[in-house]
Amino acid sequence: MTDSSSKLRSQMQRVLITGGSGLVGQRLSQLLVEKGFEVTHLSRNPTNDEYQSFHWDVKKNEIDKEAIKNCDTIIHLAGAGVAAKRWTKKWKKEIYDSRIQSTRLLVEAIRNHNSRLSHFISASAIGIYGWDTGENLIDENASKGEGFLADVVADWESEVSKLDDFGVKNSIVRIGIVLSDQGAALMEMMRPIKLGFGAPLGSGKQFMSWIHVDDLCELFIHLIQAEQKGIYNAVAPEPVTNKEFTQLLAKQLKKPLFLPNVPSLALKLMLGEMQVMLTGGNKVSSKKIEQTGFNFQYPSLHSALKNLVK
Secondary structure, three states: OOHHHHHHHHHOOEEEEEOOOOHHHHHHHHHHHHOOOEEEEEEOOOOOOOOEEEEEEOOOOEEOHHHHHOOOEEEEOOOOOOOOOOOOHHHHHHHHHHHHHHHHHHHHHHHHHOOOOOEEEEEEEHHHHOOEEEEEEEOOOOOOOOOHHHHHHHHHHHHHHHHHHHOOEEEEEEEOEEEOOOOOHHHHHHHHHHOOOOOOEOOOOOEEOEEEHHHHHHHHHHHHHOOOOEEEEEOOOOOEEHHHHHHHHHHHHOOOOOOOOEOHHHHHHHHHHHHHHHHOEEEEOOHHHHOOOOOOOOOOHHHHHHHHOO
16 A cells, blocks of 8 residues: 555544543544544543544443444543552452443444444453463463453453454454553653662563553554454563563663562552552563564664653
């Protein structure tokens, strides 16, 4: 496909995004517009300040059918933050319901109101593989793992797969740790290092499969433009251990590391069940998405941190 024909095709497409106000959604919206797509959002409190937005309320099972009628692609990013709060019974239910119910609402709305939709792309998570996969390199064919997050993600993906019943091409993007200079994981990892308290977590041997936010957004766009369906890991080609990540981040910040590893027991006392997100890990493969022709701008952690940490 030539650049001009790709641009023309983009200009004819309207992309509807859920979770458009989040860290990934904001950057993705910006890049889509730059590439000639028309972007709209679904929101509980719709405004038209920057992007046209339409009302939806997952808990009330409400959605503006006009949003669904006039879009060619939907990118579904919405869901309660997995690391936003301690995993109480109430918050775990919110994590689950926000993903399952929102996807059900979208699928039903598509079934009833859209005959033009060509592509549904849903965020997912590498948490489906479980949180203790060791040094094995995991690809998209790996079995579902054990634990709360694996169960959530498996049910989430199952809801997306229902679109197959009425012929909508769908893609599932299993996202790793997203690195951005606008908040989220990287900022939390930088804080103790800046204060002189940086140290690897647990054994430090657990793998971290990460991705630069720009590469993640470009991956979503690539799936649209290359018309790819299926399940893809959204991780950089070079996963690293927690110890390696901490050392590289400290080096980029020009800060020393002299404290011993933070014991797993201490993390469990502080965080409860969600400590598995820090003491467990996955070494996840990016080979499948690369085989579709996708190229990472930040394939190594060094290149990503150099760009994000000033």
